Amino acid sequence: MKQNKKWYDYLWIVSLTYLILGFFNILFAWLGLLCFFIPLIISVTMGSKSYCNKYCGRGQLFALVGGRFGLSRRKDIPKWIKSHYFRYGFLIFFFAMFFLMLWNTYLVFAGSKDLSTVVTLLWTFKLPWHWAYHGTLFSDGVAQFAFGFYSVMFTSTVLGFVTMLLFKPRSWCVYCPMGTMTQLVCRARNGSSPHNT
C-alpha cells in the first residue's frame, strides 16, 4: 500500500543513528534526553500523545524491523503485560532505576565515586564500553551520566526488540514508560474519558 510519507516518518533513522553513535562516543548519549523531554512537553502543553502517534523513532524502527522486515511472530501480547498493574509497575521500576542512575552520576560529580566506563544491560549485566570514551572536557560526571543514560536507552531497545520478536512489532509501546507516563499526563489533563472536557 502506497502512502504519503511525511518528514516525521523517517525519524527511525535518528533513533538508529543515536544507538550507533553510542558505540563511538558515549557523550552522544546526552541527545537521548530529547526522547524524554519532547514527549513530556507535548503531553503537558498540548495534551496529546502525538509523540507516540507520529514522531517516535523507536516505534518506527520496531515497526520497520518487525513489520516490513518480518522479524516478528505477530502474536498477541500476554494479558499481564498490558494490565495496568504491570504498566504502572514498570513505569515506577524504570524511574526508580533512573533515579539510581542519577544518584550514581551525582556521586561521580561529587568526586566520591570513580567513573565507571560500562553500559549496564537490563540493570544487571555490565558491558565494558571503555572504547567509546575519549575523555570529557568537563567533569567525569558528564561522562557518567552519558554511560548511565545510554544504559537506559540500550536496555529499553533490547527489551523492545525481544518483545518485537515474540509478539507484535511495536509491543514495546504497550509497556513503554514514556508512553504510559504521557498517557497519564493526558488523562490528568483532559479527564479520564476522551469526551470529557
Place this chain on the structure above:
Amino acid sequence: MRKAVVDTHVCVACGCCMKVCPRKAITIPKGICAEIDQKLCVGCGLCAKECPASVITLEVCEK
C-alpha cells in the same frame, strides 16, 4: 457488516492503528485512547492486526 471496536480500558494510545487505517477513521483524541469513526470504518481489520496490545476487535454491528 463488521466494524472495529477498541477496548478503551486497555488501549495505550500508541497510534499504531491510526497509522495503518486506510480510511483515516482513527484518531487519538486527547492522548487517552484510540477512537474509531464508525461512519468511516469499513471493517478491514488492519488496525486490529497492527495493534500491539491487541485491544481492537471486529464486531458485527447493525446496519
